[in-house]
Amino acid sequence: MVQPPADRVVQEPRQHTNGKLNRARMLACALEIIDREGIEKLSMRRLARALEYDPMSLYRYAANKAALLDGIAETVLSRLTVDSADPDWAAQLRAVARDYRRLALTHPNVVPLLVTRPLATPLALRPRGTLRPLEAILTLLTRAGFSSAEALHIYRALFGLLHGHVLNELQELVDNPDETDDLLRLGLHRLPIGEFPLLRGLASTLATYDGAAELERGLDILLTGLTTTLVPHP
Template sequence: MAEPPINHKSAQPGTKPVKRRSPGHEDGPVTRAAVLAAALEIVDRDGVEALSMRRLAEAVGRDPMVIYRHVPNKAAVLDGVAEVVLAQLSVDTTDSDWRAQLRSVARDFRRLALAHPRAVPLLVTRPLATPLGLRSQAVLRPLEDILVLLTRAGFSGAEALHVYRALFGFLFGHVLNELQEIVENPDETDDLLRLGLYRLPVGEFPLLRELAPVLAAYDGAAELERGLDILLTGLAANSPESGAFQQR
């Protein structure tokens, strides 16, 4: 197939190149959703530290003052980024199998964390830094839906809240652990050297050194399932259906 002809008019010497905005950033009114989507793009690409109000304005293609109409400061932007990601987490409150649904939610949360690894610190810390009543509805929706799911299964409100806290406490720790860098020397073939565990005295850390091959073969998906097996088995053993749930 012949190459299309070159448009010489658009390449004339002395002409200024057309400034192209990021995909989806068209002329017209700027919305809060568009601002937060651009913020998430920056975080995904360059990390939280790279996000600034000026850079966000450039990404949207507007004067910074336009951005401030939608998000008053950087803290609000960071909260909004967490909101955008968590809004994608869905809970089926009608599922009759609460354990299967919580497992599905956990898998979905991990998927979102892996899709936005540089936003994970925001997912874990930003909601906790804001009083419940001041958090956005998107951030609170998973909590409300899980409470609905569990109370329909027979848990009291307090019991359901306990389960929610146990589940997300586990999930936060899991995704942070999975995403952290554990390999010191990737080119090494010996697991002790790859992980830097050779520095540990054999007499003081024999088991940790012995587990080097297991640590090096870390499988995030498998670890999530093992953790959920332990967590959900314990919760089921103390659920209303077992008649043994005790609030401590």
């Protein structure tokens, strides 16, 4: 293989350079590229170069880039654990939420595939692997005594919270990290105080953002509301 000039060398995922090509290996390599460089840098040609295979050989496992992205979403969501036999449904949903946040923070560049991409695809046409957490949570909740419709409502409420949370947490950017004053660190001093007095006044709160604690607070509110308004039927 001809190497590019020294100043253009890209470090390829070493663990993918030997062995027989299969779908799992291809998706693992694609996920690593996205983790390192972002979705926009992934292409069939880029992936083939990392795997040291001809690009045409990849189409046996993914018909196009869209199918490849769906496979990556399935790969990540397959790591989301749902114990549908847990007798404490609220505790299990809390565990699922924490696990989902962990996956999102581990693979932040994949979050658009998990949160926004499914919105463009009808439910029944989404990759089956991405629907398994839904089926598992519906099983958990119907076993707990909720009707199927109530279980779906709870699932939607939970993942609505999770999607909003991970997007917010990943966007908590600091403008000037070396500043000691919270207003300056966040760049809020640029906002006219006459128009945004409350937002500017939250500088210290915003600067001490704790994603884990924020998620727990959101779950407290959500699960308390659900247990108050929806009662499982024995």
